[in-house]
Amino acid sequence: MEQGNNRTIAKNTAFLYFRMMFTMIVSLYTSRVILQTLGVDDYGIYQSVGGIVGFLSFINSALSTGSSRFLTYELGTGDFEKLKRTFSTTLTIHIAIALFVVIVAETLGGWFLHHKLVIPAERMGAAVYTFHISILTAVFTLTQVPYNASIIAHEKMSVFAYMSILEVSAKLGVVYFLSIGGYDKLKLYATLLFVVQVGLICIYRLYCSRHFKETIYHFIFDRAIFKEIAEFSGWSLFASSSLALNSQGILILLNMFFEPAVVAARSISIQVNMAASQFVANFRIAANPQIVKKLAAGDSMGSKKLLLASTKYSYYMMFVICFPVCLLAHPLLRIWLGAVPDYTVIFLQIIVIQSLFQVFDSSFYTALYAKGRLRENALISPTLGFLSFPIIYFLFRAGCSPVALSWASLLTYAVLGLIVKPILVVKIANYCWRDVWDVFRPCLLVTVVALPIPVFLYHVIGVDSIPYSIFIGFITVIIIIFAIYWIGIDMLTKQKVWLYVKRKFRM
Numbered sequence: 001m002e003q004g005n006n007r008t009i010a011k012n013t014a015f016l017y018f019r020m021m022f023t024m025i026v027s028l029y030t031s032r033v034i035l036q037t038l039g040v041d042d043y044g045i046y047q048s049v050g051g052i053v054g055f056l057s058f059i060n061s062a063l064s065t066g067s068s069r070f071l072t073y074e075l076g077t078g079d080f081e082k083l084k085r086t087f088s089t090t091l092t093i094h095i096a097i098a099l100f101v102v103i104v105a106e107t108l109g110g111w112f113l114h115h116k117l118v119i120p121a122e123r124m125g126a127a128v129y130t131f132h133i134s135i136l137t138a139v140f141t142l143t144q145v146p147y148n149a150s151i152i153a154h155e156k157m158s159v160f161a162y163m164s165i166l167e168v169s170a171k172l173g174v175v176y177f178l179s180i181g182g183y184d185k186l187k188l189y190a191t192l193l194f195v196v197q198v199g200l201i202c203i204y205r206l207y208c209s210r211h212f213k214e215t216i217y218h219f220i221f222d223r224a225i226f227k228e229i230a231e232f233s234g235w236s237l238f239a240s241s242s243l244a245l246n247s248q249g250i251l252i253l254l255n256m257f258f259e260p261a262v263v264a265a266r267s268i269s270i271q272v273n274m275a276a277s278q279f280v281a282n283f284r285i286a287a288n289p290q291i292v293k294k295l296a297a298g299d300s301m302g303s304k305k306l307l308l309a310s311t312k313y314s315y316y317m318m319f320v321i322c323f324p325v326c327l328l329a330h331p332l333l334r335i336w337l338g339a340v341p342d343y344t345v346i347f348l349q350i351i352v353i354q355s356l357f358q359v360f361d362s363s364f365y366t367a368l369y370a371k372g373r374l375r376e377n378a379l380i381s382p383t384l385g386f387l388s389f390p391i392i393y394f395l396f397r398a399g400c401s402p403v404a405l406s407w408a409s410l411l412t413y414a415v416l417g418l419i420v421k422p423i424l425v426v427k428i429a430n431y432c433w434r435d436v437w438d439v440f441r442p443c444l445l446v447t448v449v450a451l452p453i454p455v456f457l458y459h460v461i462g463v464d465s466i467p468y469s470i471f472i473g474f475i476t477v478i479i480i481i482f483a484i485y486w487i488g489i490d491m492l493t494k495q496k497v498w499l500y501v502k503r504k505f506r507m
Helices: 002-038 040-056 058-077 080-115 121-153 157-180 185-211 223-245 248-257 260-296 300-327 329-337 344-371 375-397 404-428 433-450 452-461 466-488 491-505
Strands: none
Touching (some): 002 185, 002 329, 040 121, 040 185, 223 248, 223 375, 248 260, 248 375, 300 344, 300 433, 375 404, 433 452, 452 466
16 A cells, blocks of 8 residues: 555656646746836836735645645545545535635725836836736636645645646747737737636646535535634634735835836745755655545554655656755846846845755645644744834835845744744654654754765856856766765665666666
8 A cells, every 4th residue: 555655646646747847847938028018117016016916825725735635535534425525525625715815906906006116107008907817817726725635635746746747838839929929928928828828727727626426516514614623724814914025015015115127036946946945845745645545544654654755756867956056046037037136146045045944944834724623823934924024114214225035034034944844743643852863963964965076066167158057067966965864864765876876777
């Protein structure tokens, strides 16, 4: 059974990695063209205006977590009638939330757009149009959450792979029409993205209705199910609001104090980091359903073992990407964008370091999520996030550089990943400190061993030319892989890796 589950995780991870590689390559290309076509200011305006709607849609993240957890859990128990009622109740809740988002966005969001954001007067009309289109997109996205949760619960990750190929192909079409269109580029870009998003959502829903009988919607509002989801998602909602405040909220804050170009720089760094983070996210998407299902089936030890192993390997995958990106940030951005906006390099370097701490934060969260115990996490973790936002605001008011927000965010996630989440999994999820140390110790050793030589080469050789950058990047990856093999994995795993290599290369 365990071997079968591991094969499922490996298969799903492979599908997700294929999706990620294709989408990352195309997305990096389209981002460059869009930045050049829209210009830095319009690109920054789009991110700021979209940030208002994105902030209001933090509810989406919380409900997505709850939907996925309960649908996966009901699949694990095998109660199909409960599964059908859970799906329909979940979708009813999402429809109501979507209406709420429209009302709040069109009133408070519209006021904020006109009175608080720094937008050139001649671009306000385009910004308002983009704002309304973004609200419509958010409505469709909110009501799509239960369908995506069903696909994840059934572990049909190949669907996401194929749909992602379709999505990025459609976005290539957006880039083409954007370059030849004679209309306002910002308005055209927002409209085309809306059309693409709605088309994809229709395909997702058609697939779900044909393959998962529980996704045929009936207007059901089961109070008992709603109470369970509300209690679970209520705490997650508090956490998601903090996350939204420190992602989309930060973009809005930047636009209040600085020009749209600074918002564009921050958005570019986030996009690169998101592309890198997809490596780990895909692995976790594949592993998380198994962690929850094992717990639902009464195999708590198997669930714990899988979570600890997946946390450690998630860090290794992230470190292999983040360290070279941090070291070679400037040449990578120069190759990708041509002209690199101010602050982009330092934004990127800090945010990829932050993502290493986020691995522990998100991985240990899965243990609480599987247990259905989010109250303590929702009280402590988001509180730190809420505190960092006013600190950044006052730093900006005092005249500090935009980079201050990156350092504040880095410190917040370091505390969450290294202190708060370990304490919570020990107290709530029945883990022990030895379990936590068995994850931290190899990750720390791999990091310490892998750092010196690449940093030395960086300072001695430099990265002024592309060949030097490629050489340093290659050496860095090789050193990290060797460090992971010799220090980061146990003897049994080494033997499995060695046997796999021998079999593949007929040694």
